[in-house]
Amino acid sequence: MNLRLSDLSACFEGVIPSIIATASADGMPNISYLSHVVRVDEEHVALSNQFFAKTAANVRANPKVTLIVVDGFTGDQFLLDIGFVRSVDAGALFDKIARQLKASSAQVGMSDVMRLRSADIFRVHGIEKVPSPVETAPPMTGRAPVSLPALSEAVKAIEGKAEADEIIESLLCGVQHVLGYDNALVLIHDNHRGCLTTTGSIGYERSGLGSEIAGSEGLIGAAATSGQTIKVSDMSRVRRFGEAIGLEADGAENVTRIVAFPQLPTAMSQIAVPMTVRGTVTGVLFVESTERLAFREEDEAALEILVGQAARALRASEQEAAAAELKPVVSLSEPATAGREVRVVHHRFDDSVFVDGAYIVKGVAGTLLRLMLDWHLSDGRSEFTNREMRLAAGARMPEIKDNLETRLLLLRRRLEEKQAPIRLVRVGRGRVKLEAEGPLTLDATAGDYP
DSSP states (O other), rough: OOGEEEEGGGSSSSSEEEEEEEETOOOOOOEEEEEEEEEEESSEEEEEESSOOOOOEEEOOOOOEEEEOOOOOTTTTTEEEEEEEESSSSHHHHHHHHHHHHHHTTTTTOOTTTOOEEEEEEEEEEEEEESSSSSHHHHHHHSSSOOOOOOOOHHHHHTOOOOOHHHHHHHHHHHHHOOOOOOOEEEEEETTTEEEEEEEEEEOOSSOOTEEEETTOHHHHHHHOSSEEEEEEEOOSSTTTTTTTOOOOOOHHHHOOOOOOOOOOOOOOEEEEEEEEEEEEEEEEEEEEESTTTTOOHHHHHHHHHHHHHHHHHHHHHHHHTTTTTTTTOOOOOOOSSSEEEEEETTTHHHHHEEEEEEEOTTTHHHHHHHHHHHHHHHHEEEEEOOOOOHHHHHHHHHHHHOHHHHHHHHHHHHTTOOSEEEEEEEEEEEEEEEEEEEHHHHHTTTOOO
């Protein structure tokens, strides 16, 4: 049986370290482990060069090398006869390996140590399966291939949605129903605060809506900064991302203004897919699985198709909402709301808002609620347009351009999730209405920095 590199795809997931055997010019052998081996095409592989000075010296002196790679599913070993071609320290291939190395090493707190020096490219002259003295595991039958008709329907479903909440829900439904993954998050990029904020969620005990990831942190941050899909295929030896947050009780949010990032303690595989429109990353889809080697090449491709459609749909939604804001809302005095007083506190230093002592949200979403309350209390109205909020928020935050719809969505969902006595209701394209269970009061100075 003639083996091809594409037949060995499970060997290049970094689950089981590969072994490289080299020899010096005088024939002295040396064996080392490799963290990353990447299939470049059907004739070449690229090896990560991080620490091994002896291996590197041997390769330069004697380019004939033997490589052993291991199938992460079955344990089968394959012997590759390879020859050194060249070393690269820049370019797309180098960047791809460096990103993957950084993402996986960040899980164990070694991102500053595990730095890629170069990617060494080798031509594969032969592939041989190593006989095993014991019976290896049977090949994984795996899940059914991605259904193209189902993928097409999911793309059409996203395309047919006009509102941000519908688009995000359709994306998450596509991940679940087309690919069979039950744990996923949509994080939207917040340029003003330099972070990504969880705006959609499925499969977690705690939704994590409003939780934040620093713009360059871990797998999600690496995908956002690079604009490339990044995955980790075996979490068994690494620390779960976000584990150090350790926030469990709702009361902790009221003290820290931090929403705990959702946890899947048994996660074995993770993938982060950037949402990109015309070269600009607007968010990230993050998916987890309890299976090792869960995300196949075709899964990556399908996720990128779904995410690309969702990113374009969200951009179109933002533009259409702005275009619909042509008729201004007439300022009408509304009768005072009966019921108990609802107290809202806004802290200007981080734009966090609390309703009856419960933390809701911060950042731009907090500013938007503050603006609506100001207008409600001064003008007696409860309906507002995206346009007036964008203009008012932009006066203080010049970076505010897009994603107003997703920020209003986050605000609405957080109010619902916290069962707050305030609701945000969409009443038309680019228009929302503020509803409350009683008369509203706003304390916009408590806790502010001088």
